[in-house]
Amino acid sequence: MTGIEIQKRLNAAYEVLRKERDLPEHMLTEFLNDR
Numbered sequence: 001m002t003g004i005e006i007q008k009r010l011n012a013a014y015e016v017l018r019k020e021r022d023l024p025e026h027m028l029t030e031f032l033n034d035r
Contacts, residue, residue: 001009014028 010032014031018028
């Protein structure tokens with residue numbers, strides 16, 4: 001997979017998590033910064 005494909009998958013996966021768990025926005029930033 002290319003980096004772009006991985007990023008798209010991460011974004012899609014996070015969207016699902018955010019909707020299901022109702023995560024605060026700052027957790028998204030921390031999550032992405034860890035990658």
